[in-house]
Amino acid sequence: MESTQPTATDRALVAAGQRLTVKVPGTSANLGPGYDSLGLALSIYDTLTVETLSTGELEFELSGEGADTLPRDASHLVVRAIDLALDRLGFQRSGLRITADNVNPHGRGLGSSASAVVAAVTAANALVPAESQQNRDWILQLTSEMEGHPDNVAPAIFGGLALSWQDSEQYSSTHADVAPTVIPVVAVPDYELSTETARGLLPASVGHHAAAMNSGRAALLIHALTAQPEFLLPGTEDYLHQSYRAQAMRPSADLIAALRTAGHAAVVSGAGPTVMVLANGEGEAAAVVDFIEAFTSSNTPDVGWRVMTLAVDVQGARVEVHRR
Ligand SMILES: Nc1ncnc2c1ncn2[C@@H]1O[C@H](COP(=O)(O)OP(=O)(O)OP(=O)(O)O)[C@@H](O)[C@H]1O
Ligand SMILES: N[C@@H](CCO)C(=O)O
Incomplete structure (x- = not known):
């Protein structure tokens, strides 16, 4: 042929x-x-x-x-x-x-x-x-x-x-407009983690409960990002990947846990190890920068972090x- x-x-x-x-x-x-x-x-x-x-x-x-x-x-x-x-x-x-x-x-x-x-x-x-x-x-x-x-x-x-x-x-x-008060703050550590390695840490399957919880939070997240940023903290809860990858980015996982306990919507950015916070307004973004600087200087002294307040x-x- x-x-x-x-x-x-x-x-x-x-x-x-x-x-x-x-x-x-x-x-x-x-x-x-x-x-x-x-x-x-x-x-x-x-x-x-x-x-x-x-x-x-x-x-x-x-x-x-x-x-x-x-x-x-x-x-x-x-x-x-x-x-x-x-x-x-x-x-x-x-x-x-x-x-x-x-x-x-x-x-x-x-x-x-x-x-x-x-x-x-x-x-x-x-x-x-x-x-x-x-x-x-x-x-x-x-x-x-x-x-x-x-x-x-x-x-x-x-x-x-x-x-x-x-x-x-x-x-x-497709794409959606992010509410204008949402400000991404990133903390980039001085260590790398390849996407390939991070994907290799994921299980082949997850249970129905985790899948159901995750789909509820993903739906909430779209609403929080586009209309009601006060729901960003519950909306950024993940059940599919972050916990499995934490072992490969322990300083980032610890920072995320501390930020979330303090009420900030912190996540692993992509496959990590950068931490991203979706802050609601300039006041929270400034508080997040201060929090990250204080937490990392006390708790992760061996890791260098570059903190950047960005825009969408x-x-x-x-x-x-x-x-x-
Ligand atoms: N601008 C570039 N030019 C050429 N190669 C690049 C460039 N940017 C990234 N790469 C290649 O891609 C690799 C990084 O890809 P990887 O998917 O591991 O991480 P990432 O894309 O930075 O993060 P993530 O996918 O988790 O958001 C680099 O090590 C390099 O080999
Ligand atoms: N969704 C991808 C993003 C990083 O490329 C992952 O988490 O592996």
């Missing part, structure tokens, strides 16, 4: 001499009970500039997070994602100059890998002729396939609070095309 797939030689070359920049927000997934489905875009941004070269070379200018550790060849996550996206679009590249300035810390639960693939696929889509470009739902599909779940990539693409779901291999997402990003990934 003849294949209808384009072969490498059928694919058109992406035009050389183009340059564009994608700015992409970091994200916090799960938000407590929204495991693999809820995610929030945060005002912490990575910037990726891609220039197409006529020679086949790959050039890298990396700064910020990962500059000392990331590969500078075709195995770089951004190049792999660009190549896959171009392949799906029926194109191939020649050379690329990649300039990445990464602010989002890696392996901490703020969706750095999702931001990287969203920036890369968004860039690839913008490099092909307008008639071949796809919409953001296509970007959601491809980047969810790459990540294995949609909860980080969806808010990175669309901004705001993303509610995502999966039907077989098809990923979908409502725009998602944006592209700037540099005209010549």
Whole structure:
């Protein structure tokens, strides 16, 4: 049977001499009970500039997070994602100059890998002729396939609070407006935990009671985030993942327990180990920062923490095309 797939030689070359920049927000997934489905875009941004070269070379200018550790060849996550996206679009590249300035810390639960693939696929889509470009739902599909779940990539693409779901291999997402008083405060520890390791700690199944409790809290959380933030503390209670992963991030788990006992809606951000508090108003956000500083200096003296009061990003990934 003849294949209808384009072969490498059928694919058109992406035009050389183009340059564009994608700015992409970091994200916090799960938000407590929204495991693999809820995610929030945060005002912490990575910037990726891609220039197409006529020679086949790959050039890298990396700064910020990962500059000392990331590969500078075709195995770089951004190049792999660009190549896959171009392949799906029926194109191939020649050379690329990649300039990445990464602010989002890696392996901490703020969706750095999702931001990287969203920036890369968004860039690839913008490099092909307008008639071949796809919409953001296509970007959601491809980047969810790459990540294995949609909860980080969806808010990175669309901004705001993303509610995502999966039907077989098809990923979908919609988004909701977060109440303006909600302020995310994050405490980023100086130790890493890979998503792969954290997923390996989860049980293959949970009981009916835990599933029922979790679905009630996930429903409450949407109402708390969008309309009644006074319910954020009960709404962020999780029964599916945080307790199983606590052993791999004990300082973060202890901080979350102390914050929740004090009445603050603290959760593990993504697969951890960053702690995020969804504060209701500037007064609570300031109190949370003071609480974290006091608690960590007394209880986790061996761990360095970076505490940031952020905002919800409502725009998602944006592209700037540099005209010549
Ligand atoms: N901007 C980037 N460019 C290239 N590779 C990246 C980039 N950001 C992350 N990565 C790769 O992804 C890894 C981190 O992915 P991982 O899924 O473990 O954590 P995370 O995405 O930061 O957190 P989480 O998924 O829990 O929110 C890094 O160690 C690095 O290999
Ligand atoms: N839902 C994912 C988010 C991190 O990528 C997890 O908790 O494993």
